[in-house]
Amino acid sequence: MSQDLDPVGKPMTESGVLGGSGAMFDRIAGRYDLLNRLQSFGMDQGWRRRALKSLELSPNHYMLDLATGTADLAIMAARRVPGLQVVGLDPSPAMLEVGRKKVTDAALTEHVELVEGDAQSLPFESERFHGISMAWGIRNVPDRDRALDEMKRVLRPGGRFAILEGGEPEGFLVGPTGRFYMHHILPQLGAILSGAQEYKYLPDSIAQFPAPSEFCAQLEQVGFHEVEHQALTFGAARLYTGRRL
Numbered sequence: 708m709s710q711d712l713d714p715v716g717k718p719m720t721e722s723g724v725l726g727g728s729g730a731m732f733d734r735i736a737g738r739y740d741l742l743n744r745l746q747s748f749g750m751d752q753g754w755r756r757r758a759l760k761s762l763e764l765s766p767n768h769y770m771l772d773l774a775t776g777t778a779d780l781a782i783m784a785a786r787r788v789p790g791l792q793v794v795g796l797d798p799s800p801a802m803l804e805v806g807r808k809k810v811t812d813a814a815l816t817e818h819v820e821l822v823e824g825d826a827q828s829l830p831f832e833s834e835r836f837h838g839i840s841m842a843w844g845i846r847n848v849p850d851r852d853r854a855l856d857e858m859k860r861v862l863r864p865g866g867r868f869a870i871l872e873g874g875e876p877e878g879f880l881v882g883p884t885g886r887f888y889m890h891h892i893l894p895q896l897g898a899i900l901s902g903a904q905e906y907k908y909l910p911d912s913i914a915q916f917p918a919p920s921e922f923c924a925q926l927e928q929v930g931f932h933e934v935e936h937q938a939l940t941f942g943a944a945r946l947y948t949g950r951r952l
């Protein structure tokens with residue numbers, strides 16, 4: 708790989724600014740699903756279901772799953788809403804390769820298309836999609852405003868978005884234990900299981916993400932309406948929803 712990496716394994720451009728590629732995820736694609744289940748204690752699919760339900764999709768609708776990775780959410784959507792057409796977009800060829808195999812195994816190739824691309828510059832015409840999801844992807848995007856503008860551009864008027872992100876667990880008992888797991892156990896577990904150091908970046912990238920109130924304000928500033936935030940499982944996951952008018 709010729710691209711330089713910053714200290715947490717994210718790709719950098721020549722100017723030293725973080726780039727928007729999925730280079731880091733190329734290296735862990737083969738183990739990503741296993742790590743995802745382990746790190747969330749198997750709760751990640753339940754969180755995806757919550758996100759999907761909030762999109763209020765119907766058969767014959769078009770859905771876009773940004774940062775689709777290995778396509779778990781795209782596949783879940785096509786299974787739960789028969790007739791839905793889903794496009795999953797991600798810059799990591801290796802994650803998409805794993806995803807394409809899963810789509811084929813699920814016999815969903817007519818309903819799920821996976822394309823290589825960057826959320827900051829979407830290769831779709833305006834107002835194409837009835838719903839847009841992005842699960843654990845927005846924190847990887849260097850220019851968040853640009854990605855949110857693009858999301859709004861390709862969403863139909865009245866269409867809904869659902870963004871899932873990680874969070875710092877809260878609560879009197881769960882909070883300290885959850886945060887200890889997240890900052891001390893999870894990075895080691897990820898490094899051992901993936902055979903790579905990439906998972907060490909995770910707690911820092913979650914901690915650096917704006918607080919829920921700040922991110923909701925950013926979503927409103929971009930022009931989304933009915934913006935809401937829900938803390939799932941004591942805040943270990945955060946669901947942001949809203950609508951384009």
Ligand SMILES: C[S@@+](CC[C@H](N)C(=O)[O-])C[C@H]1O[C@@H](n2cnc3c(N)ncnc32)[C@H](O)[C@@H]1O
Binds near residue numbers: 841843
């Ligand atoms: C933590 S994974 C999430 C994958 C999937 N959404 C899921 O539910 O498991 C983050 C994904 O974001 C992708 N990503 C990184 N930069 C991106 C960008 N600029 N635009 C879109 N996706 C990006 C990575 O390639 C990776 O597949």
